[in-house]
Amino acid sequence: MDKNNHPSRTRNSRHKKNKYSFSKKIAFLSVFAISFILVCGGVYATYAMQHQPKEASKLEEDDQYEQKEAALLEKIRKDQNQEEFKTTEQEKTDGSIQTLIYEPVAADSIPQLPTIKTELTGLIDVAQKNSPKETAIKLIGYVKRVKINEQVISYQPVVETYTWDQEKKDWSEKTEQGKNTAFVNQKTKQPLSLQDIFISEANVLAVQQVVQQKLLSESPDGNAIIDDILNMPSISLDGTAFTYYSDKISLGLPENPTGKKEITLSYKEIAGYVNPEFIDVSSIKDALPNPLDPDKKYISLTFDDGPNPETTPRLLDILKEKGVKATFFMLGQNVVKHESVVKRVAEEGHEVASHSYSHPQLTGVDAQTVKEEVQNTDKAIYHAIGKLPTDFRPPYGAVNKDVAAIIGKPIIQWSVDSQDWQSHNAQAIIKRIDDTAYNDTIVLMHDIHPETVDAVSTVIDHLRGAGYEILPSKELLGKKAKPLHMYYGSKDERPVQ
Template sequence: MKNKRKILITLALCALIIIYGSYFIKNQKKLAIEQFRTSEKQLIKEIKQEASENPSHSLVESTQDDSDMFLMVPTDSQATMIKDVQEDMAKLADSLIKNKDKATPTKTVLSAKVKNTQQNVTFYEYEKKQYDWSKEKKKWEESTQPLKEKTLINQLTGNKLTLGDIFINQQNLSKLSRNIQEELLAAAKDSKKDIEKILALPQLLATQTDFTYGDSKITIPFHQKNAYINTYTINYEQVGRFLNPDFISSHYLKETPIETVVPQSKVVALTFDDGPSDKTTPAILAILKKKKTPATFFMLGQQVEKFPDLVKTIADDGHELANHSYSHPKLTDLSIEDARQQINRTQAAIFKASGVLPEYVRPPYGSFNYETAVAIGLPLINWSVDSLDWKTKDSKKIDTEIKTTIGADSIILMHDIHQETADALEKLITDLQKDGYRFVTISDLLQTTPKPLTVYYSSTNRQDIPNQ
């Protein structure tokens, strides 16, 4: 009986201890939560107070997963938040929240500070001040960390600094892209093996804002997977004629030579499209050699891959090699990437066959717009005289069409895939030479340095392609 009573008493005491313990724990948790909330309110109050004392910034708040983010966004002279800085800070904040320890309550203050000011450019660098709640110490633990991200603002526009700001326009950037290709090919141990990767590097675009901008150079990253190079540095001393004096010291600037086109009487360029063809191109080459007449061949990449030896022969005979796309689609009907692939595949094929990287593109059907011209990145060559050999398939009509429409500095369109063209060629050259005409390549006809985003119809008829 006594033992039973002891057991009951023991059980009762245990129950009381459990009840009290449970109450104590709940009470402690409640106190801890109250203490956390009180401390949290005080911290937020202090953050907002500090923000209110900084008139050159506006405070933007966001809450996600028990984490508060406070963005101290700089403002302009009208107290308006600088849009591009605000957007970059918002992206950075999202990244920080995504990567944080979600088990720990956190308050983060992200601030943008002016690091330095270069010629018409303001540099904003970012700092993260983070407060993590320590349950053990029952207080917020503060840490400060500078971040690697930067935003560069063009003071003249109030927007992000772009490559187009520094290098004036897309035309200059397309030239630089070509220069980079040539430099990398010259330095490559096996250029024919590396050509595809070099051509696949992203183009330099006027809208691009992802780069490192310095006093004497600019470094451009290539984020493409398995890129041939990860970064490329452009030293201002090497590209002085492309630089904008609004942003670059006059020490590096160079005047662009003024090039003039001297009208030439009866100097014309024969051009052949859609080849090479093993059936007709050899005959055309034989006639050109016999008549000592240079020409320019706008080749299809798929034909180049079929007849690489013929491409090499064309180059060895002193003719100019140019690009006419890979499979002759209307480039304006394609996506920008597909249009670029049409050009790059052909560039690579011609380079592998001949060691020549073409300087010109003739878009199929003569069709282009600004977007495709940017994707191509090279001067466009159309024509002023169409032989209509593709339509008439008649050697006499081909001869008549050219002779009745030819001008002093014409670019003549023919195709080296038609037998009728080969049949008409020798007599045509002979008659035109007797009439005082001289034949040259496209490069010799143009006289001046050809420009990307420009279409040439003759040496005196050239048009810049506007961004509409």
């Protein structure tokens, strides 16, 4: 038997082949399994890398939004709790818009609260309509309270809009304030009134003069409209609309030739006629002269009935040489004739005031005549120097309450009468003033008399020798003289009866 074909060797050979083939299959399957696992693991790893950070980022963003939302709401509520007056919170959520409204609890402290609430509601409605619907919005409506001073509190509707900024991951803020501000008098708990600010009709009449002058000054041709301005209805404490500010006031105007419906005056322009308790006192700082020194003596020289083309210029020369400022109460009929003299009086720093037009006794004529005497002189002086006279001396000192109301200016009387109109003697005039002058007085003279002009230089020397400082009457009275009152000196003020 051939040894290579031995049956046992043949079986062994097949067995080895089968064993080798099986091992190869096992190895292949192992490699395949490992490769499959690696591929799957890679796919899973790739998937995990792609999706897990997004989910984590989303969670982080949500958490960040919630934290900043909570912080914002906490700040809003804390700010409202710190207000000096208590409020109640009303919350409403509509989709992505959350609205918080804070209403004052003590509603009776704000008489105008219904009006404020109406405007606040309107502001919120507009904010809601203009807000994007897909973005988180917080609308905060409240009444802003500001203490202007010890006597005035202001209230104003305010809406704050907070919008979530996805890129910045934070809230952006926008504030909208109402157009109307309510001012409340803390003494009366009533809306602030012109009565609070101006106190009296006398002060309002003084302000009327400032308004008239301002309208004329701002007009390209004041002379063309002066009649309408002088006849414009007066400001009244009850019937005049106004807008209050801490440093100024806007007053509603009746129909007038300028077309202006309101005029704004700084308190500095009307410093002598406003109640300092109801304004920012710093706004009138230095607007009024310092009070007169109680340790000094003061006197004012005033001259009536001019101007006169002969005597008034000579008097002006003397006053200029002596460095004295005086007050000239002029007659309108003389102003018209001698405008150049009037201009010189004003240009040299003296006060130009009114003494009527033709020197009648105003208490003995009708109201229309009084009005014409005053207005015609106003027009004459305005035409001469571009300014209305603010002070008035009635002829013979004759005045009553009705006449004073028509005049509408402070009434400047006198306390020392030189009697130059009677003596027509320079030495007599000098002696009369020497004998009767005393502190805080107003001296009456007339610049139409040559003898008066002859006496003035010596009068000034004697007064200064006696320790007097000579001031024009407006300065002696502290620039605070008001209509319906008459003045004999800075300490002698009397309501016209």
